[in-house]
Amino acid sequence: MKIGILGINHKSAEITTREFVSKAVRIRFSQDSAIAENAHCVVLSTCNRSEVYFSSDNLAETHSTLLNILKEEIDIAFEHKLYSFFGPDCFLHLARVAAGLDSAIIAESEIQRQVRVAYEQTLLHYNLPSCTHFLFQKSLKLGKQVRSSFALAQNQMTIANILFQTCESVLKRLQDVPILFIGNSEINRSIIGFFKRKGINNITLCTRSISSAKAMTENEGLSLLPWEKLADWQQHSVVICGSNAPHAIIARPGMNVRTRLIFDLSIPRNVDPSLSRHPQLILLNMEEITALIERKQQKNLLEINRAEILILEAVQRYHTAFCQKEKRVFACT
Numbered sequence: 001m002k003i004g005i006l007g008i009n010h011k012s013a014e015i016t017t018r019e020f021v022s023k024a025v026r027i028r029f030s031q032d033s034a035i036a037e038n039a040h041c042v043v044l045s046t047c048n049r050s051e052v053y054f055s056s057d058n059l060a061e062t063h064s065t066l067l068n069i070l071k072e073e074i075d076i077a078f079e080h081k082l083y084s085f086f087g088p089d090c091f092l093h094l095a096r097v098a099a100g101l102d103s104a105i106i107a108e109s110e111i112q113r114q115v116r117v118a119y120e121q122t123l124l125h126y127n128l129p130s131c132t133h134f135l136f137q138k139s140l141k142l143g144k145q146v147r148s149s150f151a152l153a154q155n156q157m158t159i160a161n162i163l164f165q166t167c168e169s170v171l172k173r174l175q176d177v178p179i180l181f182i183g184n185s186e187i188n189r190s191i192i193g194f195f196k197r198k199g200i201n202n203i204t205l206c207t208r209s210i211s212s213a214k215a216m217t218e219n220e221g222l223s224l225l226p227w228e229k230l231a232d233w234q235q236h237s238v239v240i241c242g243s244n245a246p247h248a249i250i251a252r253p254g255m256n257v258r259t260r261l262i263f264d265l266s267i268p269r270n271v272d273p274s275l276s277r278h279p280q281l282i283l284l285n286m287e288e289i290t291a292l293i294e295r296k297q298q299k300n301l302l303e304i305n306r307a308e309i310l311i312l313e314a315v316q317r318y319h320t321a322f323c324q325k326e327k328r329v330f331a332c333t
Helices: 017-026 036-037 057-075 088-099 112-124 130-150 160-172 184-197 209-222 227-235 274-277 287-294 298-331
Strands: 004-009 041-047 049-054 083-086 177-180 202-208 225-226 240-241 261-264 284-285
Touching: 004 017, 004 057, 004 088, 004 177, 017 041, 017 049, 017 057, 017 088, 017 240, 017 284, 041 112, 049 057, 083 088, 083 298, 088 112, 088 130, 088 298, 112 130, 112 184, 130 298, 160 184, 160 240, 160 287, 177 184, 177 227, 184 202, 184 209, 202 209, 202 227, 274 284, 284 287
Parallel strands: 177 202, 177 240, 202 225, 240 261, 261 284
Antiparallel strands: 004 049, 004 083, 041 049
16 A cells, blocks of 8 residues: 655644644645645645645655655754654554544544545545545545444533633633634634533624625624724633634734633634733633643543554455455556
């Protein structure tokens, strides 16, 4: 199986290094780049990981080429924080990712959608070899099987849940406080839905594209804040930033800031880290939110181990079947 991966995630590196790698991957391995097409790259980019899956006849050489391209974009030492897998190890890794076993939130469903979208979007730009199709299709199948076979999701501590609990512990009566969401992203829409189900109604959404968010704001009863008035963020008690902006868009609060809690869910970060030193503000980024979630997930250890065994055994079977098929095809040519 001529497939490999070069990646970084929340387990292998701190948030600053992940930001550098994420930016470099987006710049150099976009789906319209010749480099990505020649190496048959599929890029999986989320708030906790940046991964480049590739295929070639010489995996070691292609791996070195991709790594050197990243080095051209990144000024800090980062290579020791990357991970690389080839062949069946790459297959096992993606299967675990698709199942949510490599996520900060065990068995999360969002990562399965992100894997599928990364694969399908790549197909719109260039062709992929049979091994890459096999890798993604079987990994997605195994991810679905794990979620249907195990009770991992029943004890799941989601980002929305941890944000809500943190807000309650700091601000007590959430129903009375103004909350601002920055960015009409998938993660923000999910958290808004959760907060609404908890009876939180004083919610405002700030987004670049008012028209794309209009239907949701009407359905959910949200207020809209134009992007050019983003500086008004400091008039809200809670700010949840899930924008796709490539740089910090929140910084330097004024003297009369009303904000007490800021959650930065973006990679690269959209909130200036120096705000964590403000005496009136609590700023939590994805690294800190992930740590909170992981401490609450220990009760899932037995189910996680059972799911890991299922995936390992299935990957071994699928890989053997794929190699046997490849040998038959080669023998007939």
